[in-house]
Amino acid sequence: MKHLLGLKDTSKEEIENILETARGMQVILDSNIKKAPHLNGKSIVTLFYENSTRTRLSFELASKYLSSASANISASSSSVAKGETLLDTGRTIQRMGTDVIIIRHPMAGAPHLLAKHLNCSIVNAGDGMNEHPTQALLDMYTMLRHKGTLQGLKVVITGDVLHSRVARSNIWGLTKMGAEVVVNGPATMMPVAIEDMGARVEPNIKHAVKDADVIMGLRIQLERQKSGLFPTIREYSKFFSVNEETLSYAAKDCLIMHPGPVNRGVEMTSMLIDGDSSVIEEQVTSGVAVRMAILYILTR
Amino acid sequence: MVFKNIRYVSVNEDKVMDIHLDDGSDKVVDAKNLVAIPGLVDMHCHLRDPGYEYKEDIASGVKAAAKGGFVKIACMPNTKPVIDNSAVVSYIRKKAESLKSVKVYPIGAITKNIEGKELAEIGDMKAHGAVAISDDGNPVMSSSLMKKAMIYAHSFDMPVISHCEDKDLAEDGSMNEGFVSTVLGLRGIPKAAEEAMVAREIILAEYTGLPVHIAHVSTRLAVHMIRDAKKRGVKVTCETCHHYFTLTDETVYGFNTYAKVNPPLREKEDVEAIIEGLKDGTIDAIATDHAPHHEDEKKIEFQLAANGISGFETAFGLSYTYLVRAGHLSLGELVDKMSIRPLEILKIKDEGVNLTIFDPNVKFVVEPEKFVSKGKNSPFGGFELFGEVMYTVVDGRIVYTSDKVKG
Numbered sequence: 027m028k029h030l031l032g033l034k035d036t037s038k039e040e041i042e043n044i045l046e047t048a049r050g051m052q053v054i055l056d057s058n059i060k061k062a063p064h065l066n067g068k069s070i071v072t073l074f075y076e077n078s079t080r081t082r083l084s085f086e087l088a089s090k091y092l093s094s095a096s097a098n099i100s101a102s103s104s105s106v107a108k109g110e111t112l113l114d115t116g117r118t119i120q121r122m123g124t125d126v127i128i129i130r131h132p133m134a135g136a137p138h139l140l141a142k143h144l145n146c147s148i149v150n151a152g153d154g155m156n157e158h159p160t161q162a163l164l165d166m167y168t169m170l171r172h173k174g175t176l177q178g179l180k181v182v183i184t185g186d187v188l189h190s191r192v193a194r195s196n197i198w199g200l201t202k203m204g205a206e207v208v209v210n211g212p213a214t215m216m217p218v219a220i221e222d223m224g225a226r227v228e229p230n231i232k233h234a235v236k237d238a239d240v241i242m243g244l245r246i247q248l249e250r251q252k253s254g255l256f257p258t259i260r261e262y263s264k265f266f267s268v269n270e271e272t273l274s275y276a277a278k279d280c281l282i283m284h285p286g287p288v289n290r291g292v293e294m295t296s297m298l299i300d301g302d303s304s305v306i307e308e309q310v311t312s313g314v315a316v317r318m319a320i321l322y323i324l325t326r
Numbered sequence: 327m328v329f330k331n332i333r334y335v336s337v338n339e340d341k342v343m344d345i346h347l348d349d350g351s352d353k354v355v356d357a358k359n360l361v362a363i364p365g366l367v368d369m370h371c372h373l374r375d376p377g378y379e380y381k382e383d384i385a386s387g388v389k390a391a392a393k394g395g396f397v398k399i400a401c402m403p404n405t406k407p408v409i410d411n412s413a414v415v416s417y418i419r420k421k422a423e424s425l426k427s428v429k430v431y432p433i434g435a436i437t438k439n440i441e442g443k444e445l446a447e448i449g450d451m452k453a454h455g456a457v458a459i460s461d462d463g464n465p466v467m468s469s470s471l472m473k474k475a476m477i478y479a480h481s482f483d484m485p486v487i488s489h490c491e492d493k494d495l496a497e498d499g500s501m502n503e504g505f506v507s508t509v510l511g512l513r514g515i516p517k518a519a520e521e522a523m524v525a526r527e528i529i530l531a532e533y534t535g536l537p538v539h540i541a542h543v544s545t546r547l548a549v550h551m552i553r554d555a556k557k558r559g560v561k562v563t564c565e566t567c568h569h570y571f572t573l574t575d576e577t578v579y580g581f582n583t584y585a586k587v588n589p590p591l592r593e594k595e596d597v598e599a600i601i602e603g604l605k606d607g608t609i610d611a612i613a614t615d616h617a618p619h620h621e622d623e624k625k626i627e628f629q630l631a632a633n634g635i636s637g638f639e640t641a642f643g644l645s646y647t648y649l650v651r652a653g654h655l656s657l658g659e660l661v662d663k664m665s666i667r668p669l670e671i672l673k674i675k676d677e678g679v680n681l682t683i684f685d686p687n688v689k690f691v692v693e694p695e696k697f698v699s700k701g702k703n704s705p706f707g708g709f710e711l712f713g714e715v716m717y718t719v720v721d722g723r724i725v726y727t728s729d730k731v732k733g
Binding site: 112136154156 | 629
C-alpha cells in the first residue's frame, strides 16, 4: 500500500492485513516498554487544517511508539482559502525528507490532491464529509476483538449521517467485510442515494436497532439546528437518542460505540456511554494500535 | 480563394458547389472531403477581459473562437469592472474590432455590478452595441426586479438571458447532488435549484407576455417545463452546452476539478432529456459557456476550484460527434442550433459571407495543453472526435486555417 485515502478504494484483503497487523501492534501498546523499531529512520508529519485532539494525538503517539521522527503542523482553516496552496505546503513538507504526511482537511478530496502530485505516502485523517478511514478501521478492529468476525454483524449507525465521514468510511469498510449496515437519523440528515452505497435506511430508531450487534452514535454538531436540519436538541434526543429502552431491542451483547467527542444526553445517554455495553474508551486504544499498523504498512 | 467541390450544408440545403472568396488570393483548394456550413455563433462565452486577463483576453479568446469555427461570439458581463455601462461595452467592441477576426458582441449586466439590486443602464449599453442582458453566474434573486428588468429591457428590444439558479437552494454545493456527491462527500447542488428558477422565469414570461432566454439548461425537469411552456405559447427560448449532452457527474470521480462547472454535470437521465430536447426543438441553441481559468484555479481542493470549462475548441467537434454522427440530429439541424437560432435570439443581422469549414471524416484527439485559449481547463482531454475545423471565414476573409491544411 502506498496511501490510505479511503476505504472506498481499499480492498478486503488490505483491510484484513491492517486489522491483523494491528493485533501485533496492540501487544507493543499493552507492554511495559512501549517502543519498537518499526518506523526507525522514518519521518512522519501530521498536517491538520481542522481542530482535533484524539486523532492527532493518536497518530503522534503511534508514530513515536514505533520510533519515527514526527512533527505536527496546525494550519488554521482560514489559511485554506488564502495564502499558500495546499499543494505548495505539501511539496515543502515532502522536501524536508518526509515519508508520510497525515492530513486532516475540511474539504473532501484534499488528501487525494496531495497523493496525486507528491511522492510520499498520504494518510487521510478526515477530509470534509468524505472519509475518515483510520476511524472506521479502529471501529472494525474493536468490533472484531469482541465479536470474532465482522461477517454477518448488524451495525446500526445513527445520527448526522449526511455530514459524517465516519459513517461513509464505516459503510465502505463494513459492507466489504460482510457486515450489514443500517443507518438512522433525521431524514434531513440522510444523504441522497445512501442506500446505493450498500447501507439500509431505517428512520425509526427502535426498528433500526432490532437485533443489532453494534450501535454506533455519530456526533451531532449543535449548530446544525440553525440551518434547519432539526428543530431543537430536545426534539432530537426524544426521537433519535440511544437510551436504555432502545438498547433493549438490540441483541443481548450489543456494543455501544461512538467516535467521540460525545454530546452526553444528545446522541446517547450517559448511562449507556458509561455502561457495560460501551466500548467507547476502548476505541481510543484501538485507534493507536490501528494507526501504528497503518504507518508500518505504508513505510515497509 | 476557391474551395472546389465542397459540400455545403445549411438548414434546408445540402449541395456540392464551389465557394469563391473575394479575398485577393487566387489559391484553389480541392475541398471534396470538406463540408462548409453557415458560420458558428456562440451566444454565451466568457472572455475575462477586462480584469481577468491572466485567464483569457479578448485577443486569445478570439483566436480560440476562430479555431473552434466561431464567426460571432457574445460575451458575458462578469468581468472586472462588470459590463454594466457603455464604456466597458465600447472597450470590448473596439478591442475586438481591431483584431479583424471573429465578431464580438458584449452582453451587458441586468443590474449594476451584477449585484441584483438596481438596473444597469440597459438602453445606453444597447446604444453602444450590447446585444442582450444577463447577470450570468449571479442570477437576479428578486422576482420583482427580474420582472421589471424584463419589462424595461423589452422596451429597448433587448433580449434577457437568465442563468437559472436559486442560490438559496444551491446552498454551498460544488457538484450535482446525487449518488456521486454522496460517495465523494461533496455538498450537492440539487437539480431543483436550477428548476425552481426556470419555473419562475417561465411564469414571469407568461405573466408579462415578454420573451426570456434560459441559459445552459442541464436538467430533465427544466427541459420538460420549457417544452410545456412553449406549447402554451410562452415566449421562452433556451440553450444548452456541449458538456450537458456528453458528460455526467461521474466525470467528477477522483475529485476531477476540470469537471467542475455551473450548472454542474448531471446524471444519465438528464443527458438523455437534453438530447431529446435538442431533437424536438425544445432546446433552441447550443452555446459553449467557454469559461477559461488559470491552471492554479483548478489544481486545488475541489470545493475551492473555479467553475467552468474552456469550450471554444471542443464545442463543435463534440456536438458533431455526439449529436450528428450519433444519429440524433441532422447536420442541418445542428447548423440551426449553432449558427442560425443564436443570431435570431440575439437579433443580430446575418451579413456577409461567414462560414465554418470542417473535416467530417478524420478523427482527431482533444489535447487541452495545445488549446490556443489561455484556459486549458477541459475534461475532454483524450476524447476522439470528428468534425475538426479546417477554416473559419468571417466577412469573406479567412481568419483561421488549421495547420493540417496549411502549405
